[in-house]
Amino acid sequence: MTAQATTASADRAPRRRTGNPLLRRYARAFRSPRGVIGASIIAVLVLLSLLAPVLFPGGFDQQTRDALLAPSLQHFFGTDEVGRDIFVRTIYGARVDLSLVFVAVPIAAVLGTLLGLVGILGNAAGAAVQRGLDVIVGFPSLILGISVTLVLGAGWTALVVALAIYSTPAFGRLARATLLTQQNRDYVQAARMLGTSKASIMTAHILPHTLDTAVTQAVVAVVSSIFLESSLSIVGLGIQPPQPSLGALLNSGARYMQQLPSYVLGPAAVLLILVLGFSLLADALNRAGAGR
């Protein structure tokens, strides 16, 4: 018990030292132009969607008699077929998209990283898990989404599950790659020879390194998840009306492209801006990591 306590406290000191440069690098990523623009875009859209019920207290389903109005100062993107403000619906849609990815991607990150680190128990176990992840990778993204929808029925829950399963293998592969390289580093070998338990080698030496790659991968996964949500909702297997999501809006907007192009262009622009924000942030994180 005492021996364990001393190793734990001995491990804590070096961990703090590796933790600081990590934080410094993230700070550097947020100071780069890409990082600033990306983070600002995300901040504005997150804020807008969080405040949506305050800014637009009527909600996303407030119908009026003014159907398919052209864009104006009152209705930035015009109104839809039952007179609902498309801009308001787009903000509520972005809210749904953000809620999906902010739930699904962390689940995938934790699950994938843990699965990738199974290899510490034994090489055979680690390899077997990777084969399992390979089966998921074999499914084209939309086929995976369709499969999950088939089981759970279309809606928010099915989307979260589909996005989480879809994003998991990448985290698993990264974690396994980190595990394999770190395992053979001299300091890990030294720790093992000193009799440090597998559990503390894991938490003190390997986990911080996986965390590093997982953060960037999480931002990348957000982008691909937003695309998968939109694809599924566009074909009618995602968020179901009257609830809006960016994809669901494109689905209904596509039917009125002739009369009201802004019905599609508005939500599409917000979708692109949202994705651009996350892409810029991922880029900035990546560059900060490369300049280590």
Place this chain on the structure above:
Amino acid sequence: MGSYLLRRIPSILLVLLLTSVIAFALPRLASGDPATTAAGSDASPAAVAAIRTQMGLDQPLPLQYLDWIGGVLTGDLGQSFSAHRSVAELIGTRLESTFELAAVAAVLMIAIGVLLGIAGARVHGGFWRAALDAVNAVLLAAPPFLTGLVLILAFGIAWPVLPASGEVSLSENFEIGIQYLLLPAVALALPQAAAISRLLESSMKATAREDFVDLAKAKGVPGGRIVRKHILRNSFGPALVTIGLRLGELLAGAIVVEAIFGRHGLGTLAITSVQNRDYLVIQALILGAVFIAVIMQLLTEIGVAFLDPRVRLGGAA
């Protein structure tokens, strides 16, 4: 190479076996009873039971699985209850539409990707550099459904030169068919082409720094020949790997693109079958999609070895 292929067969079979189990299990994990769905909304319990026996749903699950997979191997995919015809026949009627779309899109994807990639590696500064970077960045960020919607708005509505919805099969009337095919195929090809071009560009830039390129220059080989014979050939391997992966994504993209452009292909069939819970159709489509993705991956590996003799598929690797 033969021995390499032989060694790959077990892992391919394993993936396909697992996929077939997943495809079989999915509809059965879903809430609701397929027999009740098949019988219609106001069928008597006796009618539901009769349909259940007819569909083999009263059998134990392992037996149902063996029955289904045995059928798949002999080409009998079962009966679609919503369309009242055999699944194989149903897929057959839709196959041509999706195949035409995927084939034209694949050709466009490779052609546009390779051309943009070569251009990107050769243009070093100025306006064209900036223009290429901008085009690539936009295409990379836009998924097929966005390029599709923008193409419809641009060439179907704002400047109506091409039909934006519907289809005519190429075998029926090539001239009109290709007009219907052009927009969806371009929409599907562009995002994937951007990914290929970016990879080819960086790989060509890396190859251009190799010693053998310097040697060729020193020997006085003309620039165009260096690009073609020395740089391009040696840079194609990594790009080919992406092409293989992208062909799988092309299939996924085809589902969305078919829906947006109102085409009746396998993608729209998959969507309606999920909505109707026509589970034998879905099982066949899932298995088929993964099978094609796996085959594409294998063909890619063979292609890479063919281009780069350093990768010896039969050797120690």
